[in-house]
Amino acid sequence: MEVKSITLLGHKDHGKSTLIGSLLMQTGAATKVRIKEAEEYSKRMGKAFEPAFILDSFAEERTGEMTIDTTRAEIKYKNLAFALIDVPGHEELIKNMISGASYGEVALLLVSAKKDEGIRDQTKRHLFLSRMFGIEDLVIAVNKMDTRNFDEGSFLAVKKELSGFIGRIGFDTKRVTFVPISAYSGENLVKKSRKMKWYKGEPLIEALYESARRKKKQGNGALRLLVQGTIDDGAGIIGGKIVKGHLSAGEKIAILPQDQHAMVKEIVVKGKKVKKARVGENVAITLDKRMRFEMRGSVISNTDEKPRLTNKIRAKIFVVNKPGKSLCLKFNGIDLQCSGIKILNSINSVTGEKGPAKAESLNAIEAEIELEQKLPVEEFETTKELGRFVLYSGNEFTGIGTIL
Amino acid sequence: MIKQDLNALEEKSIYIIREAKLKFKNIAALWSMGKDSTTMLALTRKAFMGKIPFPVIHIDNGIDFPETYDFREELAKKWNFKVIVGHSEIKPDLVGSACCGKNKPETLKKIMAEYGFDALIVSIRRDEHGIRAKERYMSPRDEKFRWNYKDQPAELWDDYTSKLDTKGHIRVHPLLDWNEIDIWNYVKRENVPVNSLYFSRNGFRYRSLGCTHCTVAVKSNAKNVDGIIKELETTKIEERSGRSMDKENEYVMQRLRQFGYM
Numbered sequence: 001m002e003v004k005s006i007t008l009l010g011h012k013d014h015g016k017s018t019l020i021g022s023l024l025m026q027t028g029a030a031t032k033v034r035i036k037e038a039e040e041y042s043k044r045m046g047k048a049f050e051p052a053f054i055l056d057s058f059a060e061e062r063t064g065e066m067t068i069d070t071t072r073a074e075i076k077y078k079n080l081a082f083a084l085i086d087v088p089g090h091e092e093l094i095k096n097m098i099s100g101a102s103y104g105e106v107a108l109l110l111v112s113a114k115k116d117e118g119i120r121d122q123t124k125r126h127l128f129l130s131r132m133f134g135i136e137d138l139v140i141a142v143n144k145m146d147t148r149n150f151d152e153g154s155f156l157a158v159k160k161e162l163s164g165f166i167g168r169i170g171f172d173t174k175r176v177t178f179v180p181i182s183a184y185s186g187e188n189l190v191k192k193s194r195k196m197k198w199y200k201g202e203p204l205i206e207a208l209y210e211s212a213r214r215k216k217k218q219g220n221g222a223l224r225l226l227v228q229g230t231i232d233d234g235a236g237i238i239g240g241k242i243v244k245g246h247l248s249a250g251e252k253i254a255i256l257p258q259d260q261h262a263m264v265k266e267i268v269v270k271g272k273k274v275k276k277a278r279v280g281e282n283v284a285i286t287l288d289k290r291m292r293f294e295m296r297g298s299v300i301s302n303t304d305e306k307p308r309l310t311n312k313i314r315a316k317i318f319v320v321n322k323p324g325k326s327l328c329l330k331f332n333g334i335d336l337q338c339s340g341i342k343i344l345n346s347i348n349s350v351t352g353e354k355g356p357a358k359a360e361s362l363n364a365i366e367a368e369i370e371l372e373q374k375l376p377v378e379e380f381e382t383t384k385e386l387g388r389f390v391l392y393s394g395n396e397f398t399g400i401g402t403i404l
Numbered sequence: 405m406i407k408q409d410l411n412a413l414e415e416k417s418i419y420i421i422r423e424a425k426l427k428f429k430n431i432a433a434l435w436s437m438g439k440d441s442t443t444m445l446a447l448t449r450k451a452f453m454g455k456i457p458f459p460v461i462h463i464d465n466g467i468d469f470p471e472t473y474d475f476r477e478e479l480a481k482k483w484n485f486k487v488i489v490g491h492s493e494i495k496p497d498l499v500g501s502a503c504c505g506k507n508k509p510e511t512l513k514k515i516m517a518e519y520g521f522d523a524l525i526v527s528i529r530r531d532e533h534g535i536r537a538k539e540r541y542m543s544p545r546d547e548k549f550r551w552n553y554k555d556q557p558a559e560l561w562d563d564y565t566s567k568l569d570t571k572g573h574i575r576v577h578p579l580l581d582w583n584e585i586d587i588w589n590y591v592k593r594e595n596v597p598v599n600s601l602y603f604s605r606n607g608f609r610y611r612s613l614g615c616t617h618c619t620v621a622v623k624s625n626a627k628n629v630d631g632i633i634k635e636l637e638t639t640k641i642e643e644r645s646g647r648s649m650d651k652e653n654e655y656v657m658q659r660l661r662q663f664g665y666m
Contacts, residue, residue: 003408029406033642034534055534071537072530074406074583081406095558099540102560228419229426231452239422239451241415241562270414270450282418284453296426320558333427390560397558 003074003081004212007104007135009126012089014112015143019183020073020084021051023205026190027075030054051184055086071100077205080212084108089122094362095320095397101130102400106137106211110183111162113154114144119161121350125362127162128349131169132318132364132402134384137211138166138176141204146182150195155180168352175214177207221245222305223253224383225283226332229296236290237268240300241282243385247300248276254303255291256376261303262287297334299376299386307376307386317391317401318349318364324393329401331375331389340370366404377403405531405585405636410593413582417444418451419562420541420578424523425457428574432488433525434512435460437472438613439598440527440579442479443587446596447578449483456485461515461524463508465492472613475599482597490515509549516573523574531583532612532643539577547571584643585636592629603627612644 008016021038024030038053055073073084087100101107107130111123130138140162148154159178167173180188180196181204187193188203201207223245231239247253251264267277268284277283299307327338343357347364359365380387380402391398421444424431433448435441448456462476480487492511516524523542530537540559545551549572579587591598601610608621609632622641626632 001407001409003406003412031642032640071534073537074531076406081408096556099556099559228422231422231426231457232455235453237453239426241419268453270418271454280412280415282415282422282451333423385562388561390558400560 001076001079001081003083004106005083005085005104006106006108006208006212007085007101007130008087008108008110009101009123009130010089010110011112011117011120011122011126014089014110014117014120014123015183016089016110017052017055017086018050019110019141019143019181019189020086021054022183022186023075023084023189024054024073025051026186027077027205029073029075075205077209080209082208082212089126094125097126098129098318098320098400101126102133104130104133104135105216106139106208107135108208109138109140110143111140111158112144113142113158113180114147117144119158123162124165124351125349127166127171128169128352128364129318131171132316132400134380134402136172136175136216137214138171139204139207139211140176140178141183142178142180143183145180145187145196146185150180150182150187150193152180152196152198155196155199165352175211177201177211179204179207223247223300223302224307224378224386225253225300226385227255227295227298227300228333229294231284235286237284237286238291238295239282239284242277242279244279244383245302246276246278247283247285249274252303253287253300254306255295256299256301256306257309257374258291258293258298259309260291262289262291264288297332299332301376307378307383309374309376311371311374313369313371313375313377314344314366314404315369315389315401316347316364316366316404317359317399319359319361319399321393321396321398322359322361323391323398324396326393327369327398328392328394329369329371329389330392331377332386336375337372338369339372342368344368369401379403405583405639407589408581408583408586410586410590413586414447414450414590416581417447417578420576421448421451421525423562424525424542424574424576424578425452428523430519430521431523431525431576432459432461432516432519432521434527435462435476435487436613437462437468437475437479437599438527439587439591439596439602440529440582442598443582443590443596444525444527444579445479445483445485446590446594456483458525459486459488459519461488461490461512463490463492463511463515465494465507465511467494469601469613471599471601475597479597488515488519513549521573523576525576525578527579528577529579529582529584529587536580539575539580541577541580543575543577545572545575585633588629588633588636592633598629602632604631 010016034054041053042050071086075082085100087097142155142158190205192203224243225240227240231237249267254261265288266286267274269277269281329336344366345357346355349363378386387403389401490511492507528536604624604627609624611622626635
């Protein structure tokens with residue numbers, strides 16, 4: 001069964017873990033043991049049953065009633081499986097949120113319609129990040145409708161307020177669906193809610209299904225094989241993954257950044273010799289001549305459609321911690337020192353607006369980075385795998401970047 | 405139980421196993437002779453042209469099942485890989501989780517230090533336990549094997565960026581995405597050899613294998629791989645229901661893993 005990853009987004013306490021817990025129960029994916037454990041724990045806390053406990057497993061997560069780190073749960077719907085990725089909503093835990101969110105193909109944002117909750121900074125910041133990660137399909141669940149007597153007005157108010165921001169940060173509004181729900185009481189999740197007859201759309205799970213099935217944008221199909229390294233020194237076998245295009249035995253290829261040309265003698269996929277390898281496959285290849293340089297981090301392409309080779313990149317960077325003196329860029333399996341960074345402007349992750357050239361944590365910047373050696377890169381929009389990087393200052397995680 | 409696309413799971417695991425070998429200097433894998441770590445070895449052979457290019461560690465407390473020892477000898481010979489056996493001693497005053505939390509990790513610590521391994525492949529899966537679901541694909545442990553779960557490193561995309569504390573090691577989890585039923589479907593598709601204890605004898609079989617002290621058989625008539633797959637398609641019972649130490653306290657797995665349990 002094909003699995004589609006869905007990242008949950010939203011401010012803390014807006015109901016992400018509760019929603020996943022309810023979905024696990026309503027689709028029959030939660031085991032009796034897990035449900036019973038959550039029941040017992042709720043009772044011990046003197047609370048009504050809390051579906052979030054099915055998911056939040058750390059002791060601190062239950063007593064503190066907050067998700068600390070990302071986790072994954074699966075549900076089945078029609079011919080698809082959804083891997084629901086829960087992430088923490090707390091601002092301080094954004095590093096964990098980013099880790100979970102980077103795997104998503106579709107995003108599911110939760111906004112509480114409850115009085116005094118509503119759209120928060122973190123709501124918008126998560127949307128900003130998911131767009132940066134290249135997520136195109138978005139479902140927005142307006143939650144806690146039970147606290148508003150399932151009134152249409154409170155749903156429309158959230159919808160109206162978010163629509164402008166979504167367009168401004170680059171989502172195509174045709175690929176965004178709003179659904180009113182109550183994660184806690186289970187309304188409009190799998191079955192159409194009778195309490196919200198004014199809502200003419202599909203229940204949440206169907207909206208997710210439609211989003212997951214929509215075709216994703218893809219750049220041109222020229223070969224991009226990311227080399228992990230030499231897997232057999234003696235035989236000169238190179239291991240790597242095809243992230244775009246295909247590779248045939250006998251084909252002429254270019255190796256970057258070394259800019260060497262060679263011919264592919266043999267391709268092995270999962271232990272079997274093949275004539276042609278396809279996108280997504282991990283290959284082991286032998287070339288017609290031995291390469292004497294370190295292959296880890298190299299990119300193999302066709303000889304006529306190579307990625308750009310440069311030591312200067314322009315990027316959008318989401319800053320988690322302010323950069324220190326030395327910056328290290330992690331790209332395609334290797335670490336590179338940055339020799340310079342010039343900030344062009346900042347982007348406020350809550351308003352989506354550009355501002356002065358200053359790096360502030362939890363906001364983004366556009367910058368030019370100079371590297372100590374040339375890299376084969378592409379725009380993130382063209383080839384994700386060659387257009388993204390992670391930044392560190394010493395041992396500290398600084399942020400993530402996408403190449404413009 | 406959700407059946408996932410085996411090809412997709414296989415590709416991701418191969419990528420992670422290769423990444424572990426190529427990123428670190430000196431790696432090893434843990435092998436319990438159970439279905440998961442044996443599947444990991446089968447995947448390793450696919451990643452490395454039929455070879456297993458690192459040693460495999462068995463932490464042996466002397467009370468594993470006889471079938472388990474036989475299986476170890478047979479497969480190591482058949483697939484031609486090096487097995488390092490770490491002998492741990494069962495102390496009568498340590499039972500259940502106290503035994504698992506102390507004996508095995510202590511022996512593993514000695515082996516890791518003796519051979520200087522900087523990364524260790526461990527075949528845990530998310531669906532086994534809520535705590536295991538919180539793991540990263542590559543997760544640092546300090547020199548005392550502690551898991552700092554409150555501050556795990558960021559892990560984005562295919563770039564497993566874990567920083568290595570010079571005195572600790574990295575746990576690599578290539579099977580994190582697999583479900584129990586995926587393992588069995590893969591065992592069937594690829595003819596992966598498995599320990600005979602998984603199959604029903606006199607109406608009982610082992611669903612999850614530990615040592616003889618803490619593992620109990622569950623009721624089952626599944627006499628072969630097909631039977632197991634059929635059973636898993638409808639079961640509502642958790643996989644580790646036969647592992648007594650899990651049930652002592654609801655957070656026992658969290659504490660075990662925090663202090664170095666595999």
